[in-house]
Amino acid sequence: MELKGRKIFGGRGEGKAIVSSEGISFYGGVDPDTGIVAEAGHPLEGKSIAGKILVFPQGKGSTVGSYTMYRLKKNGKAPIAIINKECDTIVAVGAIISGIPCVDKIDIEKIRDGVKVKVDADKAVIEVSE
Amino acid sequence: MELTKEEKEMLEGKKGNAVKKSMEILVALGEIFGAEKLIDVKSVQIAGVSYDNLGDAGLEFLEEMAKDGKVKVFTTLNPAGMDLENWKELGISEEFAVKQKMVIDAFAKMGVLTTCTCTPYFVGNKPSLGEHIAWSESSAVAFANSVLGARTNREGGPSALAAALTGKTPEYGYHLDEKRKPVVTVEVKTELRNVVDFGALGFVIGKRIGNKVSFIKGIPKASIEELKSFGASIATYGGTALYHMEGITPEKAEEAEERIEVNAEDIEDAKKELSDGSEVDFVAIGCPHCSIKEMERLAELLKGKKVKKETWIAVARPVKEEAEKKGWVKVIEESGAKFAADTCFVVAPIKGRFKCMATDSAKGVFYARGKNKFKTVIAPVEKLIEIATS
Numbered sequence: 001m002e003l004k005g006r007k008i009f010g011g012r013g014e015g016k017a018i019v020s021s022e023g024i025s026f027y028g029g030v031d032p033d034t035g036i037v038a039e040a041g042h043p044l045e046g047k048s049i050a051g052k053i054l055v056f057p058q059g060k061g062s063t064v065g066s067y068t069m070y071r072l073k074k075n076g077k078a079p080i081a082i083i084n085k086e087c088d089t090i091v092a093v094g095a096i097i098s099g100i101p102c103v104d105k106i107d108i109e110k111i112r113d114g115v116k117v118k119v120d121a122d123k124a125v126i127e128v129s130e
Numbered sequence: 131m132e133l134t135k136e137e138k139e140m141l142e143g144k145k146g147n148a149v150k151k152s153m154e155i156l157v158a159l160g161e162i163f164g165a166e167k168l169i170d171v172k173s174v175q176i177a178g179v180s181y182d183n184l185g186d187a188g189l190e191f192l193e194e195m196a197k198d199g200k201v202k203v204f205t206t207l208n209p210a211g212m213d214l215e216n217w218k219e220l221g222i223s224e225e226f227a228v229k230q231k232m233v234i235d236a237f238a239k240m241g242v243l244t245t246c247t248c249t250p251y252f253v254g255n256k257p258s259l260g261e262h263i264a265w266s267e268s269s270a271v272a273f274a275n276s277v278l279g280a281r282t283n284r285e286g287g288p289s290a291l292a293a294a295l296t297g298k299t300p301e302y303g304y305h306l307d308e309k310r311k312p313v314v315t316v317e318v319k320t321e322l323r324n325v326v327d328f329g330a331l332g333f334v335i336g337k338r339i340g341n342k343v344s345f346i347k348g349i350p351k352a353s354i355e356e357l358k359s360f361g362a363s364i365a366t367y368g369g370t371a372l373y374h375m376e377g378i379t380p381e382k383a384e385e386a387e388e389r390i391e392v393n394a395e396d397i398e399d400a401k402k403e404l405s406d407g408s409e410v411d412f413v414a415i416g417c418p419h420c421s422i423k424e425m426e427r428l429a430e431l432l433k434g435k436k437v438k439k440e441t442w443i444a445v446a447r448p449v450k451e452e453a454e455k456k457g458w459v460k461v462i463e464e465s466g467a468k469f470a471a472d473t474c475f476v477v478a479p480i481k482g483r484f485k486c487m488a489t490d491s492a493k494g495v496f497y498a499r500g501k502n503k504f505k506t507v508i509a510p511v512e513k514l515i516e517i518a519t520s
Contacts (some may be wrong), residue, residue, distance in 0.1 A: 001303055008158055016457035063266065063286030064183045093288045096154050097191060107265060 003018050003106050007124040010102030013080035017128075018052040019113040026068035026094065028062030035077030053117040054079035058076050059091035069094030080120040081106060083126060094101045131160045131300070132167050148199025148240075152292035152501070155332060159289060160300030163190060169262055169301045173204040174294040178241060178287020179413065180211035180477035181230040189229060189243070191486050192236040195291065201241040202297030206250040206460035208267050209419075209444075210234060211479055214246065216473045246472035247446035249358070249419040251278065254448075259380050262305055264293030268369075269418045269493060272361030275372040276356075279380040284371045293402060304371055307439075312345035312374055312386040320347060320394035324510045325359040328352065329492030330400035332363025334337065334392050341369040344386050347376045355421055360416050363492035381464050402494045407486035407505025413518040414475040414498075416444030417491035422452055424511070430460035431515040432465040441467040441518045444474035467518070476501070488517050 021045050029039035035050030050072070059065060069091070072078040078100055081130065084091060087104035095102035101121035111117065116129040133141065143150040156168060178184060184192070211230050212222040222230075232270060234244050245253050248267050257263050257280035265271050266285040274280045283303040285293065293299045303309050316335055335344060352360070352375065364370040374383035415428065420443060428443060445463065446455075450471045453459050459469070470478070475487070476497040483494055486505040487498045499506040509517070 002249060006161075008162070009154075010200050027183075038438070063284075064178060066288050067178060067184055067188040071185050072207050074187040074190060089159060089162070089286060089289065093155055093286060096158055097151065097288055104416065124189055 001083035001110065001128045001130065002081050003110065003126050005103040005106040005124050005126065005130065007121050008104055009083070009095040009100065010122040011099065012120050012122065013053065013101050014116070014118045015051060015053045015080045017111050017113060017115050017117045018044065018047065018049055018110065019108065019111055020056040022056070023058050024092070026065035027062040029061065030068060032068050032071035033075055033077070035072055039121065049079050050077040052079050053081050054084060055083045055111050057085040057108065059088045061090070063090055063091050065090040066094035066097060069100065070098045072091060073098035073100065081121065083111070083117070083119065101111040104119050131157060131165055133157070137168060145476070146198040147458040148195045148197065148295050152260070152295040154302055155289055155292040156296065156298060163300065163302040165302040165395065167301055168298040169305060170294055170297055171203055171264045171299050172261045173255050173257055173263045174201070174290055175206050175255060175265040175267055175270055176210040176237070176287060176294060177210065178210045178235060178288045179237070180244065181226060181233055182211045182477060183481040184233060189233055189236070192233060193376040195295070196236040196239040198204055199240045201294040201296045201492065203294060205242045205255070205294040207237055207242050208246070208508040209248055209473045209477050210246045211477055212405050212473050215472050216469060216471065219468060219481070220470060220478065222479070226348070234259045239434070240295070245446060245477050248474070249421050249446055250309070252419070252421060253446050259430055264290055264299040266290040268365035271371050272373070273358060273367040275304055276361060276374065276379050277357050288371045296327065302364035308311050310372060310381065310384050313342050313434050314344050314390060315385045315386045316346045317348050317389065317391045318346060318380050319391055320397055323358070324465035325356050326401065326490050326508055326510050328356040328360040329490070330404065331392060332360045333367050333400045333404065333492050334396045336364040336366065336368025336370055338390055341371065342479060345376065345383055346373055349375060349378065351378045352378055355424055358418050358421070359491060363383060366493040401508060404492055404508040405506060405509055406508065410482035410486045410488040411439055411509055412487045412518050413439055413441040413485050414444070414489045414494060415442070415514060416424060416470070417474055417476060417489065419450065419474065420445040422449055422506035425449065425453040425458050426456070427511060429461040431512060432467060433461050435465050435519045437466040437516070437518040443467055443474055445469045445472045488514055490514060
């Protein structure tokens with residue numbers, strides 16, 4: 001299945017999807033050293049986003065979150081690419097400064113957790129394995 | 131978004147890497163929020179300065195940008211994680227101090243004035259009515275938009291830096307007339323006596339209307355200090371960037387149809403909610419940073435007294451220097467109270483160091499609880515000095 005969205009930051013990547021139905025606050029919500037989601041009660045709590053295609057509706061919380069994304073990238077714990085329903089300022093800026101491919105305006109409900117996803121952010125296209 | 135020839139060249143990297151990265155940020159934000167073009171800004175205020183928040187990666191990012199980035203407009207800086215001179219006395223580690231100084235050096239290399247204050251409007255960065263600016267620091271954004279009538283969105287650290295290095299910001303949100311119009315009218319039906327009452331009002335309104343632009347009626351007068359406290363609080367609890375206050379704020383605005391009321395009971399309830407402790411071991415004043423008038427009042431109240439609890443006064447360094455000339459700094463220091471210039475009790479690495487913090491700031495309460503895990507007491511400054519000295 002191919003889905004078309006909008007490019008936030010270019011690049012390509014392929015990997016397993018980790019899907020959150022809730023927004024993610026990178027500052028305080030994700031451990032910058034391990035890539036593990038730390039927010040209490042979050043659907044992804046205790047799971048690692050490192051090396052995955054991270055799928056979630058949009059960012060939330062403090063604007064310092066952009067720097068947390070950058071810290072993840074530098075620590076080798078960033079997601080391969082990000083897919084959002086509606087990208088917000090924090091995630092957009094974080095993706096740009098960290099160089100993480102990012103596409104939004106995607107109907108993320110069509111992506112199941114664990115499936116293989118190919119992201120071509122330059123063309124704003126993603127390919128989801130059935 | 132339409133870009134000029136020069137802007138396209140900046141985006142392509144012809145003006146260096148820092149400008150390219152900055153343009154990528156600004157253009158992406160412009161596209162997301164539907165801006166048609168970039169506009170010039172007069173000044174910038176940058177947040178994201180404390181090493182406690184940035185970590186090594188944040189520091190690396192700033193050093194990377196500082197390789198060839200230079201600010202194009204007047205740019206000031208938010209508080210750091212420590213007093214740049216007096217850090218040892220505040221219990222900051224050597225390791226933290228070294229990293230924090232590297233952060234400051236990176237900003238200085240880019241030509242940022244390392245003012246390290248959340249009140250840039252007290253130290254020379256004071257925009258005029260209608261001027262476009264790109265500021266981060268939520269309390270300063272509320273002050274600039276509302277009290278000064280300048281125009282800014284709520285920028286984050288990196289987007290503010292991007293504006294500084296290019297002199298530009300995408301034209302959307304609070305830069306546009308239609309987005310600055312009130313959508314809710316707030317009728318205040320009680321008398322507000324001090325900065326704590328104004329902070330409580332910000333708490334009540336922020337919680338009720340979130341980030342909607344409001345038209346506030348029923349406040350006959352408000353001091354700069356009271357507006358500073360109110361704006362910080364409404365921004366913290368509501369994410370508010372702009373409010374209009376009848377007869378007080380300078381921008382022309384009209385009442386909105388949707389209405390809410392705030393009465394004496396709401397203010398009292400808010401103050402109760404903002405206090406959940408009693409055994410105070412830390413007294414913290416200056417959130418946002420103290421004005422010169424507040425410094426004078428502190429000297430009056432502390433004259434000839436000794437504090438028995440750890441007491442911090444957060445202030446911009448130039449304001450402290452002004453108070454020094456008046457002899458107020460000496461009086462305050464003789465009481466045993468400590469100055470936290472360049473920093474504050476929100477961004478310093480003091481998580482868990484105290485049990486209960488007393489303050490006159492509703493914003494301070496939010497971060498004391500969430501980030502630093504303290505209990506809190508909110509009280510006006512006269513009462514705070516009573517607590518500190520007993």
